[in-house]
Amino acid sequence: MASPAGLVPTRARDMLWVAPAAFVILAALPFWGNDYHVTIAVNLCVTLILTLSLNLVVGYSGQFQLSHVAFFGVGAYTSAILAKDFGLSPWLCMLGSIAVSACLAALIGAPVTRLKGLYLAVATLAFSLFVEVVVNQASSLTGGGYGIQQVPAAYLGSLKLSGKSFYAVGLVMLALTFFVLRNILHSKFGRQIIATRDHPGAAEASGINPALIRLMVLVIAAGLAAVAGWVHTFYHLTLNSNLLNPEWTFVWFFMVLVGGIGDTLGVVIGTLLLSLVPEFLGFATGQTIFGIGVLMILVTLFAPRGLGGLIDDLLRQTGLRHAN
Amino acid sequence: MQVLLSGLQIGSIYALMALGFYVIISATGILNFAQGEWMMVAGVLGLTLLGFGLPYPVAVLGSIAGATALALLSELAIIGPLQRRNASPAITLLALFGIMIVARYGTGILYGRLEEPLPPPAGSHVFLLGNNVFVFAQSILIYVSTAVIFIGTDAFMRHTWLGRSLRVAAIDPLAASLVGVDLGKVRLAAFGLGGLIAATTAWLYAPLYAVGYMTGAIPGIKGFIALFIGGLASPLGPLVGGLLLGLLEVSASRYLPSIYSEGIAFALLMLVLFVRPDGLIASARPH
Numbered sequence: 060m061a062s063p064a065g066l067v068p069t070r071a072r073d074m075l076w077v078a079p080a081a082f083v084i085l086a087a088l089p090f091w092g093n094d095y096h097v098t099i100a101v102n103l104c105v106t107l108i109l110t111l112s113l114n115l116v117v118g119y120s121g122q123f124q125l126s127h128v129a130f131f132g133v134g135a136y137t138s139a140i141l142a143k144d145f146g147l148s149p150w151l152c153m154l155g156s157i158a159v160s161a162c163l164a165a166l167i168g169a170p171v172t173r174l175k176g177l178y179l180a181v182a183t184l185a186f187s188l189f190v191e192v193v194v195n196q197a198s199s200l201t202g203g204g205y206g207i208q209q210v211p212a213a214y215l216g217s218l219k220l221s222g223k224s225f226y227a228v229g230l231v232m233l234a235l236t237f238f239v240l241r242n243i244l245h246s247k248f249g250r251q252i253i254a255t256r257d258h259p260g261a262a263e264a265s266g267i268n269p270a271l272i273r274l275m276v277l278v279i280a281a282g283l284a285a286v287a288g289w290v291h292t293f294y295h296l297t298l299n300s301n302l303l304n305p306e307w308t309f310v311w312f313f314m315v316l317v318g319g320i321g322d323t324l325g326v327v328i329g330t331l332l333l334s335l336v337p338e339f340l341g342f343a344t345g346q347t348i349f350g351i352g353v354l355m356i357l358v359t360l361f362a363p364r365g366l367g368g369l370i371d372d373l374l375r376q377t378g379l380r381h382a383n
Numbered sequence: 384m385q386v387l388l389s390g391l392q393i394g395s396i397y398a399l400m401a402l403g404f405y406v407i408i409s410a411t412g413i414l415n416f417a418q419g420e421w422m423m424v425a426g427v428l429g430l431t432l433l434g435f436g437l438p439y440p441v442a443v444l445g446s447i448a449g450a451t452a453l454a455l456l457s458e459l460a461i462i463g464p465l466q467r468r469n470a471s472p473a474i475t476l477l478a479l480f481g482i483m484i485v486a487r488y489g490t491g492i493l494y495g496r497l498e499e500p501l502p503p504p505a506g507s508h509v510f511l512l513g514n515n516v517f518v519f520a521q522s523i524l525i526y527v528s529t530a531v532i533f534i535g536t537d538a539f540m541r542h543t544w545l546g547r548s549l550r551v552a553a554i555d556p557l558a559a560s561l562v563g564v565d566l567g568k569v570r571l572a573a574f575g576l577g578g579l580i581a582a583t584t585a586w587l588y589a590p591l592y593a594v595g596y597m598t599g600a601i602p603g604i605k606g607f608i609a610l611f612i613g614g615l616a617s618p619l620g621p622l623v624g625g626l627l628l629g630l631l632e633v634s635a636s637r638y639l640p641s642i643y644s645e646g647i648a649f650a651l652l653m654l655v656l657f658v659r660p661d662g663l664i665a666s667a668r669p670h
Contacts, residue, residue: 123473170657176472177414181611182656188604189649196645309480316477349488355481356461359474 085230097226101294103334104229105287108236110314110330111323112283115240117312118321119249120276121256123176125308126167126183127284129190130160132303134285136194138292139207149213149220149293156285164281165274172273184305191303206299213293220293229290236283240323243279252276306348313355319365328366384516386637387630392522394629395529396588400606401613401621402536403580409553409615410573411466416479417457418581419603420486425450425582426501426594427494433502443504447582454578457482458571466570483603491596498595504586525587532580537618545572608648612655614662623664627651 088100113127134156141147141155171182194201201207213220213228220228243249254262255269263269292298314333318325333354337347362369400418407415429446437445461482465475505524511517540546545568551559552569560566585594588602605628613624628648636644655662 117473123476170653174656174660177412178611178656178660180476181414181607182653185608185649185652189646192645192649306484309477313477316474320473345488345491348484349492352481352484352488355477356485359470359478359481360461360464363468363470363474 085233088226094222097223098294099335099338101226101229101290103331104226104233105291106311106314106334107233107327107330108287108290109284110311110326111236111240112280112287113308113311114315114321114323114326115243115252115283116276116280117315118326119244119256120252120273122172122273122276123180124183124277125180125305125312126187126190127280127311128303128305128307129187130164130281130284131288131291131307132194132300133163133190134160134288135292135298135302136201136207136288137285138289139210139298140200142292143207143210146211149289152293153286153289156289157282160281160285160288161278164278168274168277172270172277184308187303187305187308191300191305194303195300201300204300206297208297210292210296210298212296225294229294232286232290236286239279239283248272248275310348310351313351313358317354317358317365319368322365325365332366384512386634388516388518388522390630390633391626392525392591392629393633394626395525396584396602396625397605397609397628398622398625399529399532399580399584399587400602401610401625402533402618403577403584404607404610405615405618405621406536406549406580407573407577408610410549411552411570412472413462413466413475413479413570414607415574415577416476416603417454417483417486418577418606419599419601420483420490421450421454421578421581421599422585422588422602423594423596423599424453424486424490425585426589426598427490427596429501429585429589430499430594431494439502439504443586446585447579450582450585451575451578453486454581455571455575458574462574463567463570467567487596487599494596496595498593498598500593501586501589503590521587521590528583528587532583533618533622536576536580539576540618549573549576605648608652611662612651614659614664616661616664620662620664624662627663 085100085104088096092100109127109131113124116122116124116127137156137159138149138152141152142149147155167183167186171179171186174182195203197203198205213225215224218224243252251262251267251272254265255267255272259269262272288302291302310333314329315326316329317333318327318329333351337350358365364372400422403418403421404415407413407418425446428449429442432442432445433439461478462475465478470478503519503521503524505520508520509517510520510523538546540550548559548564548569549572551562551564552566556566559569584602589598592598606625609624609628610621611624612628613620613622628651631647631651632644635647
């Protein structure tokens, strides 16, 4: 069974200018936006961290993993529980979240990364369902269906981080995510990831352990998803088990696909489009999900390489870009 | 005994859902996420038709035909074109997920979020079988229908030309197309048969609970988990996987705290995938 790899040429260099440009636009927002805009922007930071890290797994590493939502949700819950029940500082909570999600990824990844294609998808989807069920059932710790309310807010010195000041924290986390992913993709490890995706046999022959590379990718992505969960928890200060709905992974995966798998610029554009357009159209949740479903069908039918691919094709047809 | 009976009851439902997945995946390699939704659509259509005052048998047949038609349409309009273009499994899975969402939330928008029980085809009689053991007429219908549907599907796969093409396509698609099997027709037939099985299951499952736009979610998931537990080698796979999952879940919920019974499907699936990736009923054919 073929991997989603090879759909789109890898263009890691796109990161170089996308990161600062997106950052400047996002950083300017508190000067003109109201609280509602700030909430949208924080949610956008969270979603971007998630889609960028998911792209590392499904795009660069070519693993069709459907468990991203579990690592995000577990990260969010770990932070909330550590802050509320154990009184830990938010920064320690972040380390805790990353540690718990990454350990979970290592635990589940060790056997799962040996599975291929559909089996990998089925096992990881079942895993995220399992996590959702466990969190709902372990109500003494997680509040069950009611979730956790009144998480203590984060402080930096004596400054309470909420609203716009917390948005700055979210932006820093997003920038760190960019930085981490950029450095990974430009390192030897990044080339090992892509080699393992494109030709596991040849990679193994040159002394790479494909299973280990896949596992490390999964663990890193889980850690980043946990950071997204941390941002979510300390901005909203409340959370419930809707965070763990396995449908989210598909929505993020779709955002990655709309932009173009394995293409950072595309992932950013896809995430922006699919997060902001329903918000501005004022859709209710059910309608938004329905609309995303319709889009999923249309995009897979008519633009399977995403918007990036669509633009590429148009440029090629008009002769503005040479076929490579 | 009561545990055994109710385990077999829900296990039969899982087995039927798994059979729908099996028919499609064995012939085409596609895991059709939308299977649970065709069941839900049949249930909601049934309620709607009964609401129009149509006689019961007409509502049953009409709803099954309607849901099967949608399953066929999804193949004709979306999955067929994707497969002809050799779309990657990830793209196909995402398209199927899109179909699932559209069917589920589209029903939610059109029909509303009401949940109502479907009147049971077998009436609401209860039979007492000795001390404290009883069985609903609907449960008996479920046991009998499951047996009939499994035997019928197996016979169809063995003795009709179309069924045999499905099996040949499952073993070797390339060789099948070389001996004149039209893979496009096979795919359409598989989606139709899978939809038909799922739609029929609605009239067995929905009278036990209630039917609304979210009804397809859980049986759909449990169905494919049961299939992967049982294995993809023969229709015995979904049957054994479904019944085993149902029995285990019901006994776990009887004897263990609920957190274990909810997680058992996953635990079993993981165990099977790692110990016997081909499922419990593995094929005798060497790979």
